Amino acid sequence: MHDEGQRSKAADPAPLPPELAEAVTAWVSQSLAETRPAELVERVVSERRESIALDVQALAQRIRAEVDVEVRHREASTPAPRAHIESERHFVRFSLNVRLQHIVLFSSCIILILTGLPIKFHETAWAEFMFGLLGGIENSAIVHRVGAVGLMSVAAYHMVYLAFFAEGRRNFLGLLPGPKDLRDLVQMLQYFLGRSTEKPRFDRFSYVEKFDYWAVYWGIVVMVGSGCLLWFENITLSYMPKYMLDIAKEAHSDEALLATLAIIIWHFYNVHFNPRKFPMNRVWITGKLSEEEMLEEHPLEYEHLMREEGERRRGSA
Ligand code: HEM
Numbered sequence: 001m002h003d004e005g006q007r008s009k010a011a012d013p014a015p016l017p018p019e020l021a022e023a024v025t026a027w028v029s030q031s032l033a034e035t036r037p038a039e040l041v042e043r044v045v046s047e048r049r050e051s052i053a054l055d056v057q058a059l060a061q062r063i064r065a066e067v068d069v070e071v072r073h074r075e076a077s078t079p080a081p082r083a084h085i086e087s088e089r090h091f092v093r094f095s096l097n098v099r100l101q102h103i104v105l106f107s108s109c110i111i112l113i114l115t116g117l118p119i120k121f122h123e124t125a126w127a128e129f130m131f132g133l134l135g136g137i138e139n140s141a142i143v144h145r146v147g148a149v150g151l152m153s154v155a156a157y158h159m160v161y162l163a164f165f166a167e168g169r170r171n172f173l174g175l176l177p178g179p180k181d182l183r184d185l186v187q188m189l190q191y192f193l194g195r196s197t198e199k200p201r202f203d204r205f206s207y208v209e210k211f212d213y214w215a216v217y218w219g220i221v222v223m224v225g226s227g228c229l230l231w232f233e234n235i236t237l238s239y240m241p242k243y244m245l246d247i248a249k250e251a252h253s254d255e256a257l258l259a260t261l262a263i264i265i266w267h268f269y270n271v272h273f274n275p276r277k278f279p280m281n282r283v284w285i286t287g288k289l290s291e292e293e294m295l296e297e298h299p300l301e302y303e304h305l306m307r308e309e310g311e312r313r314r315g316s317a
Contacts, residue, residue, distance in 0.1 A: 024056050025049050050314075058306035062295065065089075065302075069292045091294050091305070094287040095167060102284055104154040105216070109263070111147030112223075115140045116256050148227055155220050174204045177214070181207040203300040212267055219259045226252035 025045055032041045045052075072088075094102070118127035118140065134140040161168040184200035185207050191199050200206075205213075229236045229248040236245055271281040283289060294302045 020056065020060075025052055028052065054307050054310045054314075057310045058303045061306040061309075062299070062303055065291050066295055069295060072292075089291045090288040091291070091302075092287055093283050093289045096287065097161065097165070097167070098171075099284060099287050101154055101158060101161065104150055108147045108150030108154065109259075111143060112151065113256070113260050113263075115144040115147060117260065119144075120253050120256065145231065148224075148231070151220065152224055155224065171204075175210050175213050177207075177210055181210060201299045202297060203304070204298060206297070208270055212270070215262055215266075219255065219262075222251055222255045223259070226255070 029041055029045045032045070068088075114130060115134070118124075118130040119137075121127050131137050131140050134143055162172050163169075180203075184202065187196055187198070187200040188207075190196035226248040229240075229245060230252060233245065236248070271277055271284075272279060289297070291302075
């Protein structure tokens with residue numbers, strides 16, 4: 001996402017006028033010089049001049065994009081020529097590699113849920129119906145194992161992706177939880193309760209997305225671990241006492257229900273049922289976010305990208 005080549009560009013932002021960068025650095029020096037030694041301020045500010053200009057440029061680009069979005073909204077009902085508005089840019093959020101992993105992951109999970117839950121609730125009419133659809137309990141158990149192989153394969157591939165792809169390592173670092181996530185959660189709750197007028201400003205991954213990601217790790221460890229013990233029952237019993245198998249069965253059964261509810265309540269709300277996303281967030285198909293979505297959902301990341309873009313443009317000038 002951070003590579004220029006990965007971003008589909010419709011319009012290049014104009015560079016920051018040099019007078020503005022000068023004015024900002026002059027303003028910083030002036031306001032600091034009142035309280036700090038002038039020659040020190042001058043030296044530090046001149047060292048930071050470039051960086052200040054880039055920050056201002058990133059901010060200016062964000063403001064310009066926000067204005068464009070607002071104008072687009074206002075003019076949505078009037079098909080007047082809109083040549084003065086920069087055509088909308090898009091930002092690649094999920095590469096093809098990530099999208100394919102996601103497709104294999106959710107296909108396997110759907111198969112596992114549809115063939116697993118009927119075993120748990122075997123006395124119900126809908127379980128009978130599901131077994132009937134697949135031609136009986138034996139077939140259903142085979143399909144469950146096919147789903148399990150899909151899940152284990154994508155989990156193993158994901159480890160390779162994290163270790164050997166620069167994008168995987170970057171995404172992993174971005175997904176690590178930090179103190180800002182806790183602060184964002186508190187601010188979001190305050191916003192929902194009407195005690196704050198501002199929502200938290202998210203970087204590449206919000207606490208909601210991080211929770212989604214780490215919940216899958218936990219789920220896979222428990223489901224694959226207990227599922228393998230159940231699958232290879234004879235081997236399990238030759239190394240472990242019977243009660244271990246009973247524990248595995250209980251863990252598998254309960255975690256299956258928890259995972260299904262987490263997917264339906266947490267994940268589906270965030271990407272499907274949320275009125276802003278309904279009927280679905282299309283990133284899993286297109287891999288892209290519009291500029292408006294970036295500004296709304298990942299404003300800090302947007303500013304970082306604009307800053308990087310400014311740096312690149314200066315480097316190549
Ligand atoms: C999202 C992932 C999964 C879900 C939702 C799921 C769900 C379930 C459920 C609800 C049961 C019935 C448990 C009971 O008797 O109450 C079950 C059974 C079973 N699961 Fe899974 N499971 C998942 C992943 C796996 C994996 C990864 C494996 C293998 C590595 C696996 C292997 C088995 C086996 C062997 C059984 C015993 C029933 C049979 O022989 O078909 N499951 N699963």
